[in-house]
Amino acid sequence: MATKKIDLKAFRIKSGRNRKKYTTFLKGLHSRKVKQLTAKAKKLNDLAFKKIDCLACGNCCKTMTPTWQPADIKRVAAYFKMTVQQFKDKWLYKDEAGDWMNTKTPCQFLQKDNKCSIYEIRPKDCSGFPHLQHTDFLIGREVNIPNMTSCPITYEVVERMYKLVVEKDATVLND
Numbered sequence: 001m002a003t004k005k006i007d008l009k010a011f012r013i014k015s016g017r018n019r020k021k022y023t024t025f026l027k028g029l030h031s032r033k034v035k036q037l038t039a040k041a042k043k044l045n046d047l048a049f050k051k052i053d054c055l056a057c058g059n060c061c062k063t064m065t066p067t068w069q070p071a072d073i074k075r076v077a078a079y080f081k082m083t084v085q086q087f088k089d090k091w092l093y094k095d096e097a098g099d100w101m102n103t104k105t106p107c108q109f110l111q112k113d114n115k116c117s118i119y120e121i122r123p124k125d126c127s128g129f130p131h132l133q134h135t136d137f138l139i140g141r142e143v144n145i146p147n148m149t150s151c152p153i154t155y156e157v158v159e160r161m162y163k164l165v166v167e168k169d170a171t172v173l174n175d
Contacts, residue, residue, distance in 0.1 A: 006057040006152060015149040022148060022158050025166060026141040034165055040173065041137035041157060044164075047175045048132075048156040058106075058114030063150050065102035066125035068092060073100060075121050130154045137161075 034040070054060075066072075077087035091108055092100045102108065109117045116122055130151045131143050147154040160172040 004053070004056055006052070006059075008057070008059055008062075011059070011152055011155070012149070015155050018159070019149055022155075022162060023145050025162050026145055026158065029141055029165070030138055032165060038137045040164065041161060042133055043173055044157045044160045045132040045153070047160070047173075048153045050175065052152050052156060054153070055114045057152055058110060060129055060151055061110040061114070061116070061126075062106040065105060065107065066123040066129075068100040068102075068123050068125070072123040072125075076118060076123070079118065079121055132157055 029037075073084055073087055073092070077084050080087065082090070088100065091103060093103050095101050107116075109122070111117055116126070130147050130153055131140060132154060135143075144154055144158055148158045149155070163169040163172045
């Protein structure tokens with residue numbers, strides 16, 4: 001697939017304009033009793049990944065920080081031949097919830113070509129992002145609310161799910 005740069009400014013405007021509508025939709029989704037919701041979400045996720053190339057975007061790494069688990073920290077620190085404490089001191093801080101986060105954005109491991117310099121050993125939070133394919137869509141909707149304004153793939157899935165459920169447009173499952 002040829003990498004076509006994503007217009008992040010246009011994405012921010014579009015996602016911001018529809019944020020309230022899609023947030024309300026996601027919060028009320030539990031009362032809609034959609035059959036095979038998670039299976040439909042997985043299909044929409046697959047379609048979104050075919051349409052959108054993460055390397056053309058990188059917005060998650062530019063605007064968000066992963067939550068670093070102890071195993072992630074240990075693995076990446078060892079890669080850099082650092083102690084866990086040295087790694088934490090150099091790149092992480094503990095937030096108010098007690099989670100380890102990057103001290104800055106964009107991520108210190110993001111390269112100019114939107115590739116990750118530690119891709120093979122990246123944190124679990126990064127490898128699972130945008131967390132659409134690994135969870136029950138109804139349970140994961142709380143994660144999708146903030147992610148849909150940072151991740152074009154999440155936005156695409158939520159937008160298509162809205163069209164499928166609210167507008168009854170089954171064609172969104174095709175591509």
